[in-house]
Amino acid sequence: MKIKSAIIGCLSFLVVGLAQAQDNWNWPSDPQMEDKAREYNAAYNDYMKSGEFLKAKKPLHWLLTNAPDLNEALYINGVKVYEGAAEQATDESEISSFQDSVLTVYDLRKELYDNEPRWIANKAYYAYKFYKGNKDKVDIATKLFERTIEIHGKLEPSSLNGAYFDAIYRNFAYNKAYTPEEVINKYEFIMSKLDEDEAAGTNVATSKATLDQLLAAMEIINCDFIENNMGPKLAEDPTNLKLAKQIFQYAVKEKCTNSDVFLLALETIDNDSPTFSTSQVRGMRYMQNSEYAKAGELFEKALTLAETDEQKAEIHWDMAKVHANLGRKSQARSSALKAGELNPERESDAHSFIGGLIMSSSNDCRGGESRVKDYSIFIAAYNAYAKAGDSQGMAQAKSRFPSKEELFTEGYQVGDTINTGCWVGQSVALATRD
Template sequence: MKIKSAIIGCLSFLLVGLVQAQENWNWPSDPQMEAKAREYNAAYNDYLKSEEYLKAKKPLNWLLANSPDLNEALYINGVKVYAGASEAATDEADIAAFQDSVLTIYDLRKELYDNEPNWIANKAYYAYKFYKANKEKVAIAVELFEKTIEIHGKLEPSSLNAAYFDAVYRNFAYNKAYTPEEIITKYEFITSKLDEDEAAGVNVATSKSTLEQLLGAMDIINCDFIENNMGPKLMEDPTNLKLAKQVFQYAIKEKCTSSDVFLAALETIDNDSPTFSTSQVRGMRYMQNSEYAKAGELFEKALTLAETDEQKAEIHWDMAKVHANLGRKSQARSSALKAAEMNEEREADAHSFIAGMIMSSSNECKGGESRVKDYSIYIAAYNEYARAGNNEGMANAKSRFPSKEELFTEGYQVGDSINTGCWVGQTVKLATRD
């Protein structure tokens, strides 16, 4: 699965402009050291303004080593200097050293000023930016994102959530760092925060799409996981609509729709906000389980939610099967004909279906007083097969017509009319099999 490659590009970040006018400057008491500190402070700021990051390092490093408590601006601007230097450098070892220095500067800032909540999200962002492709260090980014969440309860800006889960994905891919359950827990937490941001008016569509792609790429969601990990949670809390929707979505994707867990999710969703599709699919699942009465109730519900004649035809066809399985053949016939009426593509199937029910009604319709009358149902079946254009069915039905001898014995002639009786209730013209 292709993963979005521009997560950082989505992060509109902070750290704009240079910091020069901080209060509480602690210049060295020694005049010569003070003069040098002022000179180097001006020098690194000039280099920083002109984006000459590699040149800015030398005076900045002198200040950090010789006057570390000069002002917090050293650490705020120091991050910019080393981040810029890491992009300007060409030697891989230098790049790695400069990137590490960015995080070290944050650590030094914490020791002196103890205001980690003010910049922890920035530090997490830089760790992700620098270490996301580093097998040994990507976990640092995850830890810093989680430290940010621990401090603030969430990640801001909202787009950092996608970066956080990408770091989780990479740590899992590189190091198998988490169990599937741990990944799902992290995923659910992030999505809950994205939902909160969305409710507050933030556009989180890109972040949510990225999360879905990353979760899919981890390949941890399969039928066994749905059944054994998500299933028990849903069974414990069957009103958990969010979980039900997740189970439904994953089960459809993984083709695990025959499980009890899928049915439970479907029930939760359908009870909360029924649609034609949820009610119909739920009814079909009950059909598969031979729970025909329940299936009928759901199909009736789906019929009230149907918006087109085609959908209504589908439900009448489903109801025909329900009635047939419950032995209600007359109602089954009515439903099949209604399906054909609303969708002409169902016509052949409907007449073959009716013919099949008639063919299976021999014992039910046998009166035992007249073989001609008893066999007349097969003529009715033949006529239905003929309407369907089902030649094989027609041949099968004709083979069970009464014989010429049976007609003669009972005083009938070919072409005479007779009512089949029973639920079939059709008047047919007699014909013989020979």
């Protein structure tokens, strides 16, 4: 995550706050107290400007205790002083105390000035910075990030989203603070905000990568979780598009696309907002389940959504397989030829596919009256294989040609033309296998 930019964003808030806090000084009415307040105010400012934060905290503390409403600058600068003191201290207990004081300064500021929206994101960032490695305090950071979102609707700068989810990750790892479902909901919410920022022109690639890495490190999403935790919820409400998209995304990542849950999610998405890809993949899943009629319906739908000849060729190729499995061989041939026409790279496969269709039609096309005519379909198959450059198919087809004796017996000669009949319906030049 871009911590540097997050710090710059937070400091810019502080600079604005300081500029606005120069007016309305409320000095103590007692002359001696006023003199001391002026002295300590000058002292802590001098120490702060010279970077001597450990020395600055003593006069600042006196002012916070004895003249708390002196000026909002005490609280704006107080954050800087206690943060600097925490960085300069060497004793662990003192470091912790100074870090706590940073957040306390924000609490005191809220009581006196009631302007939480101006600095809540800063406070959340400091809580994350100080407490992210502390099992007992990391939840303070998550709650402050959530308070920021409650007030502003989002986190700014956008890089704070990565810090927020890192705090969630740590709270989950340290304390099992959330259920897996709660983690996913938080992840999806943060991602939606990052999408909004991205649409507005912000570069969120690093933050999104951070979220994905942290979610993967939690090891809560796997095929069993998708099947057993998310699947039943979608089955109960198949119109839950948000859940369907989650399942689709996670199933693809985890390679669980052969599950019934994935198919159900795909159906929900495709019914709501069909695209070429969703309809095609859905059709392919039905093909895998041998539900060829359903697959055909989805491929026809995908064909209406195809935008390029290559996509149309894919669908015609898929439809060729559907027709073949439903016994519609003539339609299967037409679809295969169309696929080859739209995508020349498919042409060879199409002719080889047609050769196979013809070879498998021996029983369907056998009339039983002429062996030459019955065997002529294998010549048609040979021709298809030849167009495909499929030498193995050609050899198989030729082995089923009629023999010279069969041609002679029925009064034919090599080279004579005969129509195969049946769905093949081609006129072929007779040849023999021997």
